[in-house]
Amino acid sequence: MKITLRxxxxxxxxxxxxxxxxxxxxxxxxxxxxxAELEHRAWLLAEGLKESVGPLVLKGQSKxxxxxxxxxxxxxxxxxVAVYDVTGKPVAVSKDLSAILPVKLNILFEEFKGDExxxxxxxxxxxxxxxxxxPTYDDxxxxxxxxxxxxxxSYIDEYIFDIWRRNFLRILANALIISVITxxxxxxxxxxxxxxxxxxxxxxxxxxxxxxxxxxxxxLFTPISKEISSLAKSLAVAHARAEEEAMLRQHAEAxxxxxxxxxxxxxxxxxxxxxxxxxxxxFMHIRSGKFIECIxxxxxxxxxxxxxxxxxxxxxxxxxxxxADRDVVDRHNIIRVPPENPQYDLKRVWLTQxxxxxxxxxxxxxxxxxxxxxxxxxxxFRMNDWARYQEVNLKFSRSLEEAxxxxxxxxxxxxxxxxxxxxxxxRHPDAKIALFWHIPWPNPEAFGIxxxxxxxxxxxxxxxxxxxxxxxxxxxxxxxxxxxxxxxxDWENFSITKKEHTTYVKPFPxxxxxxxxxxxxxxxxxxxxxxxxxxxGTFLGVGVDRLDYTKGILERFRAVERFIEKYSEYxxxxxxxxxxxxxxxxxxxxxxxxxxxxxEADRINWRFQSGxxxxxxxxxxxxxxxxxxxxxxxxxxxxVTSLHDGMNLVAKEFVVSREDERGVLILSTFTGASRExxxxxxxxxxxxxxxxxxxxxxxxxxPEEQKxxxxxxxxxxxxxxxxxxxxxxxxxxxxxxHA
Ligand code: F6P
Numbered sequence: 054m055k056i057t058l059r060x061x062x063x064x065x066x067x068x069x070x071x072x073x074x075x076x077x078x079x080x081x082x083x084x085x086x087x088x089a090e091l092e093h094r095a096w097l098l099a100e101g102l103k104e105s106v107g108p109l110v111l112k113g114q115s116k117x118x119x120x121x122x123x124x125x126x127x128x129x130x131x132x133x134v135a136v137y138d139v140t141g142k143p144v145a146v147s148k149d150l151s152a153i154l155p156v157k158l159n160i161l162f163e164e165f166k167g168d169e170x171x172x173x174x175x176x177x178x179x180x181x182x183x184x185x186x187x188p189t190y191d192d193x194x195x196x197x198x199x200x201x202x203x204x205x206x207s208y209i210d211e212y213i214f215d216i217w218r219r220n221f222l223r224i225l226a227n228a229l230i231i232s233v234i235t236x237x238x239x240x241x242x243x244x245x246x247x248x249x250x251x252x253x254x255x256x257x258x259x260x261x262x263x264x265x266x267x268x269x270x271x272x273l274f275t276p277i278s279k280e281i282s283s284l285a286k287s288l289a290v291a292h293a294r295a296e297e298e299a300m301l302r303q304h305a306e307a308x309x310x311x312x313x314x315x316x317x318x319x320x321x322x323x324x325x326x327x328x329x330x331x332x333x334x335x336f337m338h339i340r341s342g343k344f345i346e347c348i349x350x351x352x353x354x355x356x357x358x359x360x361x362x363x364x365x366x367x368x369x370x371x372x373x374x375x376x377a378d379r380d381v382v383d384r385h386n387i388i389r390v391p392p393e394n395p396q397y398d399l400k401r402v403w404l405t406q407x408x409x410x411x412x413x414x415x416x417x418x419x420x421x422x423x424x425x426x427x428x429x430x431x432x433x434f435r436m437n438d439w440a441r442y443q444e445v446n447l448k449f450s451r452s453l454e455e456a457x458x459x460x461x462x463x464x465x466x467x468x469x470x471x472x473x474x475x476x477x478x479x480r481h482p483d484a485k486i487a488l489f490w491h492i493p494w495p496n497p498e499a500f501g502i503x504x505x506x507x508x509x510x511x512x513x514x515x516x517x518x519x520x521x522x523x524x525x526x527x528x529x530x531x532x533x534x535x536x537x538x539x540x541x542x543d544w545e546n547f548s549i550t551k552k553e554h555t556t557y558v559k560p561f562p563x564x565x566x567x568x569x570x571x572x573x574x575x576x577x578x579x580x581x582x583x584x585x586x587x588x589x590g591t592f593l594g595v596g597v598d599r600l601d602y603t604k605g606i607l608e609r610f611r612a613v614e615r616f617i618e619k620y621s622e623y624x625x626x627x628x629x630x631x632x633x634x635x636x637x638x639x640x641x642x643x644x645x646x647x648x649x650x651x652x653e654a655d656r657i658n659w660r661f662q663s664g665x666x667x668x669x670x671x672x673x674x675x676x677x678x679x680x681x682x683x684x685x686x687x688x689x690x691x692x693v694t695s696l697h698d699g700m701n702l703v704a705k706e707f708v709v710s711r712e713d714e715r716g717v718l719i720l721s722t723f724t725g726a727s728r729e730x731x732x733x734x735x736x737x738x739x740x741x742x743x744x745x746x747x748x749x750x751x752x753x754x755x756p757e758e759q760k761x762x763x764x765x766x767x768x769x770x771x772x773x774x775x776x777x778x779x780x781x782x783x784x785x786x787x788x789x790x791h792a
Pocket of ligand 1: 332333351352353354355467491492636637699
């Protein structure tokens with residue numbers, strides 16, 4: 054209240070001062086203007102009179118003189134006219150003046166220059182008068198007397214007074230309006246929002262964490278509310294984790310959590326650094342109009358590693374691929390992330406267009422990716438791409454250089470860095486290096502077509518540990534190395550020794566974080582989801598993938614088509630939503646694949662759609678985790694039908710989202726995930742008939758069976774979560790003893 058009063062008083066004083074100064078100047082200007090006007094009028098009259106009156110003055114009062122003066126005094130602003138002789142005695146006086154004259158007038162005794170007149174204010178009547186006097190002369194030029202015009206000047210004062218009065222009322226009205234507006238603005242924009250914010254914060258304090266996303270949207274407090282919101286989110290996560298830990302302690306279960314991993318890593322690593330290297334960065338900064346947006350790219354690798362770095366801290370080195378990435382890093386190309394609650398360092402490595410073309414699009418994704426996936430897309434090996442690939446691996450090694458100290462732990466990700474382990478090992482023999490290969494490893498015959506297979510194997514064997522998702526891929530790798538290199542393969546310990554350096558090859562099935570992050574889910578049920586999509590439907594199927602030819606998306610669509618065809622009672626009832634994040638679109642096979650997916654969805658829809666219903670909704674854009682979440686939560690079934698996949702984390706994310714223990718997972722047997730999620734409906738994605746039948750089985754599955762299967766799958770993911778994956782690899786790495 055005090056502030057309001059102070060604000061209003063200050064505003065009123067300021068307005069009054071400004072308005073007062075303006076009024077003063079207006080009054081002065083008006084006064085000058087009116088006086089000038091009065092003078093001019095009197096001067097005009099006097100000038101006209103002096104010619105005709107001059108000769109008559111000597112003759113004394115006469116009828117002619119009287120009538121001239123009566124005519125003139127009819128002017129409203131003129132009180133009257135008087136003619137005086139040279140001694141100052143009135144000779145002729147107009148009627149209205151005769152009652153008050155003779156009065157001794159000072160102006161009569163002024164010095165006149167030639168026939169120039171003079172004006173002055175004198176009080177003749179009770180009012181303020183303005184007198185204008187002009188000397189008169191006879192025909193010979195001798196002075197005969199003076200003509201005096203008496204004007205009423207009181208109207209000037211009245212007018213000025215009126216200006217002051219009006220301005221005063223205006224100031225009063227302004228002050229009133231301003232006080233009311235200030236009060237309302239303060240109430241609406243400050244008092245109200247503060248009350249709402251404090252109520253919201255109070256609810257959070259009381260543990261109502263579902264309120265996080267109901268944060269009042271108050272313009273004025275946007276920066277503060279953003280900070281508070283991320284504080285609240287951290288609080289919610291900490292709260293969830295604490296609850297989880299407490300629950301686990303109660304059940305005496307040994308489940309890995311972020312907290313447990315943090316303690317474990319610190320105990321194992323001591324004060325040694327942990328560096329993670331990957332091509333894809335966990336956060337990209339993108340220019341969007343005037344602003345810079347921070348997004349998390351669609352990548353299983355990012356989904357898996359980000360929680361680990363959040364838990365343990367450290368340095369993540371990756372390719373800076375966002376168009377605003379350079380604008381936000383420091384001079385070492387480092388930025389602390391995640392933006393809302395920084396917990397680790399992200400160091401960005403810049404690549405030229407040529408490097409990106411050859412290393413990423415070329416050798417990694419047109420060569421190694423199809424080579425390892427064997428999904429009927431022929432690998433392309435170009436000499437130039439291989440050269441760029443080696444250069445970029447070298448570039449990354451240089452960017453790590455500064456962070457490598459004695460016995461640093463380096464965790465390299467994926468097929469983009471096959472030769473990086475060897476480069477680092479040669480420079481830093483005591484560095485402990487793990488390489489995790491996120492994609493499958495083919496059999497030796499398939500891998501044998503790569504012209505640089507030996508260099509790749511040699512490069513990889515610079516690592517102390519090589520991890521794959523499954524034992525099957527480990528075996529393929531051991532056989533491939535055995536056939537292509539001079540080395541000793543130990544099938545008992547699953548290791549390869551080459552020139553006295555031993556590399557262990559082990560399966561580490563990757564996973565996701567089971568602690569559910571708080572998402573802002575506005576869509577509360579399936580009906581709202583259908584409404585948002587503009588589709589009428591009863592049963593919902595969902596698929597979430599990068600648009601990649603290994604994911605079996607076309608096969609999935611054909612299974613949906615066959616299902617609708619075969620089980621026509623589901624026409625108008627079942628809709629399959631495919632979320633397809635654009636991926637590697639500069640590569641011809643990916644570009645064409647995106648077109649084929651769209652065309653296939655259109656063809657099937659054209660065949661069956663009616664009214665507001667269609668069998669397939671294809672959403673071709675990047676979706677954030679929060680946007681995907683409602684699809685996972687409300688779907689009757691989720692389809693993961695990869696033709697070949699190292700693990701596939703979508704399958705696990707779907708399971709984590711189903712806190713309600715409902716929903717059915719249809720899962721390809723060619724994914725790593727199918728080894729763990731045995732309660733999914735397992736399918737061969739090439740068998741369209743089988744997949745169509747599984748869609749029906751999923752829709753018609755009894756809730757009890759859904760619950761049983763989901764419960765078991767959730768138990769598997771809860772136990773084999775991302776923290777366990779990280780703990781297993783780090784534990785293995787710390788067991789490495791260099792001779
Ligand atoms: O599966 C290999 C992988 O690197 C994943 O870890 C990740 O989900 C995907 O490829 C992302 O591909 P990119 O980084 O090329 O978009």
